Amino acid sequence: MLVSLGGLSVITNLNVKSADFAKNEVNSSIPGVNPDFSVNTFIALTVHNIIQDLTCLIGGLFFFIPSLLISALNAYNFFSIFLSWPFEVILYGILPHGIFEIPSSIFALAGAIMLFKTELKVIKGIISRKTTIKEQINESQYLIKDAIITIFIVIILLVIAGFIETFITSQLIEAYAMPQIMEMV
Numbered sequence: 001m002l003v004s005l006g007g008l009s010v011i012t013n014l015n016v017k018s019a020d021f022a023k024n025e026v027n028s029s030i031p032g033v034n035p036d037f038s039v040n041t042f043i044a045l046t047v048h049n050i051i052q053d054l055t056c057l058i059g060g061l062f063f064f065i066p067s068l069l070i071s072a073l074n075a076y077n078f079f080s081i082f083l084s085w086p087f088e089v090i091l092y093g094i095l096p097h098g099i100f101e102i103p104s105s106i107f108a109l110a111g112a113i114m115l116f117k118t119e120l121k122v123i124k125g126i127i128s129r130k131t132t133i134k135e136q137i138n139e140s141q142y143l144i145k146d147a148i149i150t151i152f153i154v155i156i157l158l159v160i161a162g163f164i165e166t167f168i169t170s171q172l173i174e175a176y177a178m179p180q181i182m183e184m185v
Helices: 016-027 035-061 065-084 087-128 133-139 141-184
Strands: 002-005 008-011
Touching: 035 065, 035 087, 035 141, 065 087, 087 133, 087 141, 133 141
Parallel strands: none
Antiparallel strands: 002 008
């Protein structure tokens, strides 16, 4: 079974010894227990999420297909968590950082749409031969600028989400949701 809490995943077997191991691994991400692990977790989570959202955003340059796939997978993961985990785990383990991470993914998708729109304008200009590629890009500069601003918004939101997920979510889970998690294991 895969227990995933606050970005920390631990593979466990369905027995008491493994449940204790999973609980200890979750506890090791709490600040003060092993701060190096927490900083490493923060960096790894933040970098992973930034790469995922920027990949979604840049996917707008590839006819929006990668952006749709990434967004569909994120939506599937999001809703499967809501359907399979107890309310306390969602409340204390997902929502605190999800408040920032979910809007970040929405901004990334919006940036992908902006880039896709720019791409379509350039293609349309090439096909019609009424304007040059450079003219179409200049005409779409506001979309490109907005996509660049979106990148910065995404990064800021994900740094905040990563901090909360690493340093706060683990404490909330330990304090309020650990009994429900141990029942599942």
